[in-house]
Every structure is written in C-alpha cells, then in structure tokens.
Amino acid sequence: MSNSTLLAEESAPTPDGPPGSPPARPDHRAPRFGSPLAWAVLWLTATAGAVLIAVAFSMAATDSADTAHYAVFWAGMLLFFCPAAVVLTARQVAPRVRIGWLLGYGLFSYVPKLLRNPGQPLFHDEIAHWRQATDLAANGQLFAQNHLIGIVARFPGLHIVTASISDATGLTVWQSALVVMVVAHVLALFGAFLLGEALFGSLRAGALVALVYSLNSSFIYFDTEYAYESLAMPFFLWCLACLAKAHRAKERPERLRWTVGAVLAGCGAVPTHHLTTVLMTALLALLTVxxxxxxxxxxxxxEKAVTIGTVALLVGGAGVLWLVLAAPATFAYLSPYMGGGAKQLLHMFSGGKGTRSLFKASTEPFYERYTAFTVPLLSFALAAWALWRRRRQPGGLFGGDPLMLGLSLFGLLYFPSLPFIMVEFGAEGARRTWGFTWIGLGVLLTPVLVLALDRLGELRGRRWRAGALVAVLVAGDALMGNVAAGLDEDYRFPGTPVFGSDTRSVTAEAVGTAAWFKAHLGAKLHVVSDRYTGLVLVREADAEPAQPAKGFPTYDLYFNSTPPTPFLVRELDSSNYTYLVIDKRTATQLPEIGVYFEPDEPFAFGGTSPIGVQNLDRYNYLPWTTKVYESDAYAIYRFDFKAIHATVPGEAR
Known part of the structure; x- marks a missing residue:
C-alpha cells in the first residue's frame, strides 16, 4: 500500500482518500465518536476498568492460589482497550477525538502498575533507582555508588529528573518518581503516534503504529516501573519521530528544526540508559546505511540520507563517548545476557542442557499461556503478508521510503530473538529487546492493518459483526499474550509471601528486622546478605549490601562450609563490611527466581537443593561472628575481623 492511500484529511467529516481526489460523499453511518455520549464512554470504561483491576489485585492478595483474579483483571483491561482500539483505528474520527482517546489509553495502561505498588518502590530495579534518586536529592552527589545495581550510578538521567521535580515541588522522591513515570509512559505512546503520523501522513496510521507498539511485552509492566529504561523509551521514540518529521520536511528550516529535535531527544537517552543507547545507535546506523x-x-x-546520517553521527557519537568515558563497565554488565544467552542457545541446539521450560510451575491460566504462544505466530503471519505486499510494489521488497524500510528491518529482528526465550541467560535479554523492535513491527504492519480495517468497513450486517469480533479478538490476543510472556505473576499481582521473589519476599518480619537494624545499628552500613534481604535493608534501613561477583564472592559465606579465603577476608575488612544478615530460609528453601544472590553465582538456575542448615548455623559458634539480633526467620551477626585474621589460614598477623 502506498503512502497516498494512508493520507487522511481527518478534520473533515468524510472518509480518508488520496490527495487530490474529489471529496467523497459523507458516510452518515460512519462512527464519529465526538458526541458527549462517546466521551462519557471513555471515562466510564476507564473508571470501570480501573475498578475491576483493583478488585483483581484485592482477590490476588487474599487468595493468590486461585486464578479468578486473572479473569477479573483481563475483564478490566479489555473493557477499556476494546473501545479504545475501535476509536483509535476507525477511519472517520476527528483529530481531537483520536488524540483524546490515545491520551486516555496512555493513562489507563499505567493503572495496573500504579495499583501494584502506589506507596513505595517494590521491584528490584525500582528500589535501586529510588535509593539513587533519594541520595541525589539529599546530597546532590552524582555518580554515587549504587549497592544493588552498580551500573545504575553511571546513568543518572532518571535520578536527576526525579530529584529536580522533588526539589521544585516539595513532593517526596517516590511521588516525584510516579509523576515522571506517568508522563514518560504517555510520552512514549505519543512518540510512537507521531512517528507513524510522520511516516504515513495520517493520524489514523499514527494511532495504529502506537497501538501495535503498546502491545509489546514491556509496555504494561516493565516499562512502567521506576527504572531508567522507562524514561529512556520516550527519548528513543521521540528521536525517531523527530527524525521522521525531518525526513518528510519540504523546507530546509523545518528540516533543521526537526533534526535538532531528533539529536536532542537521542542525546537525552544517552545518560539515562545503556541498552537504549546501544540499540538506538545500532538502529540509527542501520537507517543511515x-x-x-x-x-x-x-x-x-x-539530503534525506545526509539528515539521517547526521543524527546517527551526533547521537551515536554521544553514546560512544558516554559509554567509554562515563560508563566503561557497561559492556561487562551486558555481556552475560548477550554472550551467555548465545552460548546457551548453541549448547541447546547441539543437544546439551540448559533449556527453560516455558511457563514451568506457572500459575497463569490456560488462556494466557495460549495467547502467549499465538502472538509470535500471529505476528509472523502479518509480517509475511506485509512483506508480500511490499514485494509487489514498485521498487520491490527493498524499495520505497528508506526510513520505513530501515524501521521495518529493525522490527523483523523480533523473530530471531524468539529462540533465546528457551535459555536462562537469553530470556531476559530477548524480552528486553521486544520493547524496541515492536516499534519497527508497528511500522511494517500498519499498511496491511489499514487495508484489513478498510475491507472490514466495507462489510455490512452479520459479516461486519463477525469481522469486527475477529479484529477485537486478535488485538486482545496480542495484548494478553505479550503481557503473559513478559513478567511472572509475582510481579504482576500481589499475593502471599514467596521466598526468593523480588516482589513478594517483603514480609512484616523482614520490615521489622530492617527497622531494628536502622534504629539500633545505624544507616549507611555495609552488610552481607542475600538478594532479597538486601532489597528490604536498602529500602527500610538505608543499608549498603555487598554486590557479590566472581571477584568479590561474598556468597561463599553461604555456599561454602569452609572458612572464607584470605582474599575475601581482606576485601571485607578493607571495605568496612561489619554485619552479616542471614535469612534462615536460605538453608531450607529454593528461591522462586532461581538465584540466592545474582545470576553469576554457583547456584544460579541449576541448583536443586538449598544451601544447607549447617552452613548457616556455624555462625552461632564461630569466634569471628557475634549474633546481635534474631527473629524467627532472620539473624544478624557482627564480624570480628581480628578473630577472622586469627582463625583463617594464611591470615594470622
């Protein structure tokens, strides 16, 4: 389908038509959605949907073993999503109506995450970023060490924005964080909308691109949490949108203005998030080629190639400079997910072990699992149709507008990422890329989606109703399937405490232990703990837990029954680690997400038995640890480094 068939004079009460064609006769049966009743539907469905989502969360919190809360949740989501999809993709809709519903959809799609934890950070990354922003707001120091995710300190964009809003408005850091996330979420959706409008010359096509983008697995939960990717995504999308506007500009001053906007938006992502910077640079390079x-x-x-190349050079250059000068540890941080996933995938194809069982031990209902498996098939079928139609156009498969072609090629990268879901290290990395590649899929699929919707609009009676039902079911299937494939139930819903879950490990006892720690021992103390206890200590006690790694294997204090190595003792002593906090359940239970500390630990993902009671009980009688606190599940020990040096082989002095 050529661009001219997508051009719309949407302010007029006539159907879309190619430029220069005579005005079509008004179709009085066509929906306009601009009446007071239609606006009332927007607010009523959004309100009722939000209430149903809140009810689903309440049900999950009281009886998470039952799956009824899933049905209530999806009833709430689809109650607004379905009419929104109809209005956004309808042919004869006034611009203000389409934009109003898009704004409503952007706000409504943030409701699940907002209701999940409105009062304080909960997700692992959220706590790390909240602590970084809180410290920045308190002391104004950039690049301060982060004791949960070290690389966070080198990308302060999110924390600067949050601390600035908190300082200017008097809101708490967490309240400011919510403001930033809601605005960023809506701006990301409108960035995708503006990109589609610029490429196809139609608000309707722009809405379709935005709608397809919003179906990616990160949009509802992952890119709504308080983390750096959530703020970097609107920068990424607005960089592309401004670039598309510059690409379409007919006058040099206009092209220059949009080019500057693209550079500024792209550079905004650079100090905010590493993966966005890497993928944005790669995409701009692809578009340039x-x-x-x-x-x-x-x-x-x-001149269009020069415009794209200029943006790629300036934004990519800024990204390279930042990664080399300010965040040189970025590639070491990302390499386990990239290289590790590729190695595991090759090992799997060669007949080795290391594969994941999709939805293993999952509590998700059958319809979520079904839709999760159908989304790639549906996407592939639509992509094949889109490529077939491109091949029949003048210029062939690789002809046409270079910006649309480059974005479409980028979107096709979604499909080779799918096998990585089958291996532990590749799964997270693959899902993280979908939030980016689906904008390319949106560009690729929009022409065929417009064609399908126009053919649907030509039907009448039962055929129209059947076709409309199929269209709504397909859209709902894509939304449900991608959400199901994104994050596990523990992230999406509240529920009973689960050991070894980033979001459900927080118990009243854990909070009480952290409160005692801060009140009796103090804040900003270096401690050794497992991953989940460390999250509570950071949030509630302002503690600074160790970041275990192969070069600093604090997990040996748990996994090994032998005394710590002289190297580890020296590192603990020189870095002023004074307390060991033990969750006794690590001796008897396996962690929900497969790790006690971090993905590089010896136990990670493959362990079949807990740490062992004897490994932890020994701290009750060893001469170099003194118990200072104990509850049913937790014990806190003070290190005595003099005794350690006297009892650890090779450490006498």
Missing amino acids: VAMVAALRGTAPR
Whole structure:
C-alpha cells in the first residue's frame, strides 16, 4: 500500500482518500465518536476498568492460589482497550477525538502498575533507582555508588529528573518518581503516534503504529516501573519521530528544526540508559546505511540520507563517548545476557542442557499461556503478508521510503530473538529487546492493518459483526499474550509471601528486622546478605549490601562450609563490611527466581537443593561472628575481623 492511500484529511467529516481526489460523499453511518455520549464512554470504561483491576489485585492478595483474579483483571483491561482500539483505528474520527482517546489509553495502561505498588518502590530495579534518586536529592552527589545495581550510578538521567521535580515541588522522591513515570509512559505512546503520523501522513496510521507498539511485552509492566529504561523509551521514540518529521520536511528550516529535535531527544537517552543507547545507535546506523544505499541507487534524495546520517553521527557519537568515558563497565554488565544467552542457545541446539521450560510451575491460566504462544505466530503471519505486499510494489521488497524500510528491518529482528526465550541467560535479554523492535513491527504492519480495517468497513450486517469480533479478538490476543510472556505473576499481582521473589519476599518480619537494624545499628552500613534481604535493608534501613561477583564472592559465606579465603577476608575488612544478615530460609528453601544472590553465582538456575542448615548455623559458634539480633526467620551477626585474621589460614598477623 502506498503512502497516498494512508493520507487522511481527518478534520473533515468524510472518509480518508488520496490527495487530490474529489471529496467523497459523507458516510452518515460512519462512527464519529465526538458526541458527549462517546466521551462519557471513555471515562466510564476507564473508571470501570480501573475498578475491576483493583478488585483483581484485592482477590490476588487474599487468595493468590486461585486464578479468578486473572479473569477479573483481563475483564478490566479489555473493557477499556476494546473501545479504545475501535476509536483509535476507525477511519472517520476527528483529530481531537483520536488524540483524546490515545491520551486516555496512555493513562489507563499505567493503572495496573500504579495499583501494584502506589506507596513505595517494590521491584528490584525500582528500589535501586529510588535509593539513587533519594541520595541525589539529599546530597546532590552524582555518580554515587549504587549497592544493588552498580551500573545504575553511571546513568543518572532518571535520578536527576526525579530529584529536580522533588526539589521544585516539595513532593517526596517516590511521588516525584510516579509523576515522571506517568508522563514518560504517555510520552512514549505519543512518540510512537507521531512517528507513524510522520511516516504515513495520517493520524489514523499514527494511532495504529502506537497501538501495535503498546502491545509489546514491556509496555504494561516493565516499562512502567521506576527504572531508567522507562524514561529512556520516550527519548528513543521521540528521536525517531523527530527524525521522521525531518525526513518528510519540504523546507530546509523545518528540516533543521526537526533534526535538532531528533539529536536532542537521542542525546537525552544517552545518560539515562545503556541498552537504549546501544540499540538506538545500532538502529540509527542501520537507517543511515539503508538511506545511503537508496541515495546511491537514485531512489531517495541525498539530503534525506545526509539528515539521517547526521543524527546517527551526533547521537551515536554521544553514546560512544558516554559509554567509554562515563560508563566503561557497561559492556561487562551486558555481556552475560548477550554472550551467555548465545552460548546457551548453541549448547541447546547441539543437544546439551540448559533449556527453560516455558511457563514451568506457572500459575497463569490456560488462556494466557495460549495467547502467549499465538502472538509470535500471529505476528509472523502479518509480517509475511506485509512483506508480500511490499514485494509487489514498485521498487520491490527493498524499495520505497528508506526510513520505513530501515524501521521495518529493525522490527523483523523480533523473530530471531524468539529462540533465546528457551535459555536462562537469553530470556531476559530477548524480552528486553521486544520493547524496541515492536516499534519497527508497528511500522511494517500498519499498511496491511489499514487495508484489513478498510475491507472490514466495507462489510455490512452479520459479516461486519463477525469481522469486527475477529479484529477485537486478535488485538486482545496480542495484548494478553505479550503481557503473559513478559513478567511472572509475582510481579504482576500481589499475593502471599514467596521466598526468593523480588516482589513478594517483603514480609512484616523482614520490615521489622530492617527497622531494628536502622534504629539500633545505624544507616549507611555495609552488610552481607542475600538478594532479597538486601532489597528490604536498602529500602527500610538505608543499608549498603555487598554486590557479590566472581571477584568479590561474598556468597561463599553461604555456599561454602569452609572458612572464607584470605582474599575475601581482606576485601571485607578493607571495605568496612561489619554485619552479616542471614535469612534462615536460605538453608531450607529454593528461591522462586532461581538465584540466592545474582545470576553469576554457583547456584544460579541449576541448583536443586538449598544451601544447607549447617552452613548457616556455624555462625552461632564461630569466634569471628557475634549474633546481635534474631527473629524467627532472620539473624544478624557482627564480624570480628581480628578473630577472622586469627582463625583463617594464611591470615594470622
């Protein structure tokens, strides 16, 4: 489908038509959605949907073993999503109506995460970023060490924005964080909308691109948590949107203004998030290559290739400089997810072990699992149709607008990422890329989706009702399936405490232990603990837990029954680690997410038995640990480094 067929004079009460064609006769049966009743539907469905989601969360909190809360949750989500999808993709809709419903959809799609933890940070990354922003607001020091995710300190964009809002408004850091996240979420959706509008010249097509993008597995939960990717995504999308506007600009001043906007938006992502910077730089490089090839073939003006190349050079250059000068540890941080996933995938194909069982021990109902498996198939079928239609157009498969072609190629990367879901190290990395590649899928699929919707609009009677039902079911299937494939139930719903869960390990006893720690021992103390206890200590006691790694294996204090190595003792002593906090359940229970500390630990993902009671009970009688606190599940010990040096082989002095 050519761009001209997507151009719309949407302010007029007539159906879309190609430019220069005579005005079509008004179709009085076509929906306009601009009446007071239609606006009332927006607010009523949004309110009722939010109430149902809140009811689902209440049900999950009291009886998480039952799956009824899933049905109530999806009833609430689809109650607003279905009419929103109809209005956003309808042909004859006034611009203000379409934009109003898009704004409503952006706000409503943040409701699940807002209701999940409105009062304080809960997710692992949220606590790390909240602590970083809180410390920045308190002392104004950039790049301060983060004791949960070390790399966070090197990307302060989110924390600067949050601390600035808190300082300017008097809101708490967490309240400011929620403001930032809601605004960023809505801006990301409108960035996708503006990109589609610029590429296809139609608000309807822009809404379709935004709608497809919003179906990615990160949009509802992952990219709504208080973390750096959530703020970097609108920068990424607005960089592309401004670039598309510059690409379409006919006058040089207009092109220059949009080019500057693209550079500023792209550079905004650089000090905010590492993966966004890497993928954005790679995408801009791809777009530059495609545009240069088109210019050399004479199918695109040279100035358009120059515009894309300029943005790629400036934004990519800023990204490289930041990664090299300010955040050189980035690639070491990302490599386990990239290289580790590739190695495990090759090992799997060669007949080795290390594969994951999808939805293993999952409590998700059958319909969520079904939709999660159908989304890739549905996406592949639509992508194949879109590519087939491109092949039939003048210029062939690789002809046409270079920006649309480059984004479409980027979107196709979604499919080779799917096998990585089958291996532990590759699964998280693959899911993280979907939030980016689905914007490319949106660009690729929009022409065929417009064609399908237009053909649906030509039907009448039962055929129209059947076609409309199929369209709504397909959209709902994509939304449900991608959410199900994104995060586990523990992240999505409240429920009974679960050991070894980032979100459900917080118990009243854990909070009480952390409160005692801060009141009797103090804040800003270096401690050794497991991953989940450390989260509570950071949030409630302002403690600074160790970050275990192969070069600093504090997990040996748990896993090994032998005394710590002289190297570990020296590291603990020189870094002023004074307390060991033990969750006694680590001796008898396996962690829900497969790790006690971090993905590089010896136990990670493959362990079949807990640490062992004897490994932890020994601290009750060893001469270099003194118990200072104990509850049913927790014990706190003070290190005595003089006794350690006297009893650890090779450490006498």
